[in-house]
Amino acid sequence: MAEPPLLPLKENKIAKGTFAVVGIMSTLVIYGILQEKIMRVPYGLNKEFFSYSLFLVFCNRITTSAVSAGVLLASKKALDPVAPLYKYGVVSVSNILTTTCQYEALKYVSFPVQTLAKCAKMIPVMIWGAIIMQKKYQGQDYLLAFLVTLGCSLFILYQGAGDISPFNRGRESTVWGVSLMIGYLGFDGFTSTFQDKLFKGYDMEIHNQIFYTTVCSCLLSFIGLILQGSLLMAIDFVSRHHDCFFDIALLSTVATASQFFISYTIRTFGALTFATIMTTRQLVSILLSCLWFGHPLSWEQCIGAVIVFGSLYARSFLKTKEKAVAPSLEMAETKAPGGS
Numbered sequence: 478m479a480e481p482p483l484l485p486l487k488e489n490k491i492a493k494g495t496f497a498v499v500g501i502m503s504t505l506v507i508y509g510i511l512q513e514k515i516m517r518v519p520y521g522l523n524k525e526f527f528s529y530s531l532f533l534v535f536c537n538r539i540t541t542s543a544v545s546a547g548v549l550l551a552s553k554k555a556l557d558p559v560a561p562l563y564k565y566g567v568v569s570v571s572n573i574l575t576t577t578c579q580y581e582a583l584k585y586v587s588f589p590v591q592t593l594a595k596c597a598k599m600i601p602v603m604i605w606g607a608i609i610m611q612k613k614y615q616g617q618d619y620l621l622a623f624l625v626t627l628g629c630s631l632f633i634l635y636q637g638a639g640d641i642s643p644f645n646r647g648r649e650s651t652v653w654g655v656s657l658m659i660g661y662l663g664f665d666g667f668t669s670t671f672q673d674k675l676f677k678g679y680d681m682e683i684h685n686q687i688f689y690t691t692v693c694s695c696l697l698s699f700i701g702l703i704l705q706g707s708l709l710m711a712i713d714f715v716s717r718h719h720d721c722f723f724d725i726a727l728l729s730t731v732a733t734a735s736q737f738f739i740s741y742t743i744r745t746f747g748a749l750t751f752a753t754i755m756t757t758r759q760l761v762s763i764l765l766s767c768l769w770f771g772h773p774l775s776w777e778q779c780i781g782a783v784i785v786f787g788s789l790y791a792r793s794f795l796k797t798k799e800k801a802v803a804p805s806l807e808m809a810e811t812k813a814p815g816g817s
Contacts, residue, residue: 569693585654601666631781
């Protein structure tokens, strides 16, 4: 009996891969550009700057929660919480702090600096993984973390001349911006590790977690806006600057779409492929930001970027090699003659 042709399967995989890459790259690159535009580019004739970070968090989360609820209802899946509500709340608080630090940092450091610094998120993930999940890491993981930290440090400390932020107040602003980025990395590492623990501890659909986490985030960010007294000011700002309203609406849309592209990619191709796509996306985002917003790069920053992205691509290559070697060893052991 003839074997079925493998070509349609290969073409199907290529089509799915193209869909995943185009989806993640387009949504997250647009998200990055809009994020920088909203926080660093003035609006209107009076050159007013938007400074309500928590309002952006609220808009993003309310859009994502509405879409995830729609997906759960359309797929006829239960809307009931799987885990205790306080656990969703822990992820929400950490996620709000992550996103707020991310937006606030853009007032003091450029988008390329912020994007490259995000590559160092493996360090807090390793720390939280060891604390929360009792994970153990190999020597090459620590070497990679050191190289990425070195590259990020070069990129942050040796910024190009003339990279001006409207909120810049000299070196102390850079220190505050880096402090916010450290906060972002710490909270983001905790969020992803705690989410991982939730998935492993409960039989949980990804849309169920997204829905309850974002609903909690909506409530918490809304309360935060009320306590700050900035809700009406943010609404007044976007009502006076319609282009800002459009930017925020588009930001929330692509942020929501990216969540679903990310979950599709991880489910279809695994975390390794997703990590490689994300590394490429970060590189493209930095290049586009430098071209679009005119960020000059010093030669030290170029060396730092090469160290970071070289290390990340090397990790992806080594892990691909390990996955390819493992089945070969299993086949060799199966074929080897043995006596019993």
